[in-house]
Amino acid sequence: MLHLTLRQLKVFEAVARHLSYSRAARELHLTQPAVSMQIKLLEENLGLPLFEQLGKKIFLTEAGREMYRYSKTIAEQLAEAESVFAELKGMERGNLKISVASTANYFATQLLASFRQTHPRVTVNLDVTNREALLGQLEHNQIDLAVMGQPPDGHDLIAESFMENPLVVIAAPDNPLAGQKHIPVSRLADETLIVREAGSGTRSASERFFQTHQIAPRTGLVMNTNEAIKQAVQAGMGLAVVSLHTVSLELETKRLALLDVEFFPIQRYWFVVHRKNKRLSATAQAFKQFLLDEGKAAVTG
Known part of the structure; x- marks a missing residue:
């Protein structure tokens, strides 16, 4: 008969998900020795190793993979029970x-x-x-x-x-395109774009748009926050395609300019x-x- 505790299962699930004792400890607000102790107790109760270490990395054993599947199911059922009550x-x-x-x-x-x-x-x-x-x-x-x-x-x-989540093209207020009407979308091929990191929804949508219109703007900078992109555009380092929701204040205060580009906004x-x-x-x-x-x-x- 297994003698497992919910605490042991919670700690194990975090370590198995991260494949890291240290990251699991940070997530659970525990020390790394406390996490290691819970895993050791769980392995002693099972009589089987759950992890194996190769070099500096840890991997799930076959028993570990099975326990991970059960621990996720138990965690989901407990969360559901909490919601029901x-x-x-x-x-x-x-x-x-x-x-x-x-x-x-x-x-x-x-x-x-x-x-x-x-x-x-x-x-x-x-x-x-x-x-x-x-x-x-x-x-x-x-x-x-x-x-x-x-x-x-x-x-x-x-x-x-x-x-709605319209995507628009923004520029610095002194950009030559600012204030122009009905800018052909092909004009963007001559511009440098500041973009979000790979995997960003905004970046993926704009890349699909440019592929559809057979345009390949130059990528000048890749940034992982909208605030960094806005600062770079304001400094005149390039244009950007962003959600209209992210720039309402800057447009109102005229720190950024909204460009009137053909086929924009992209409606998402x-x-x-x-x-x-x-x-x-x-x-x-x-x-x-x-x-x-x-x-x-x-x-x-």
Whole structure:
């Protein structure tokens, strides 16, 4: 008979997911020796090694792979049970774990503020991250909902659009193109673009657009934040394709210029996303419905 503790399973799941004792320790706010001790106790209870070390890296053994599959299932069932019991108590004191793509952070706080006006006792845990990390959080069932651009196929997700996300071309106010009307899209082939990192939804959408129109602008800089891109464009280092939601303040104060380019804006959408098999708590369901019903008005109103 196995004598396992939930603490041991939680620690094991984190180590197996990261394949790192140190990263698991940071995530769980434990010391690395404490993590190692929990794994050692679990292996002693099972009578089998769960990890093997080759050089400086650790890998799951066959027993480890089996335990990882069970530990994920148990963690998901416990999270579901927690949601069910919270729902039975009512959602006045519910918890909401939500992650948003970094571009969506420009309006996420407005959405949450509007939601909490009618649900003031809900505790919100908000994480702002990049697209790759956000998809990982969904895959590992670490969050209730995500707000992001169109998620890729094949991730077993439910995604529903709630607001437009137009992509526009921006330039420094003194750029020769600023103020011109009906700029041919082919003109961008002569320009240098500042882009987000590979995997970014905005970058992927703009690359598809340029391929469709058979244009290949030069890539001058690759940056992993919208703020860095805006600063670089403002300094005259190139143009950028960004979400209109990220530059409203700079356009209003004329620190950046919106270019009137043919076929722009590229029309995309914001989606509220969760795992297909996830049983949403009453709080998460209420926030999802709020986005679908009132998301656009909460940002623009």
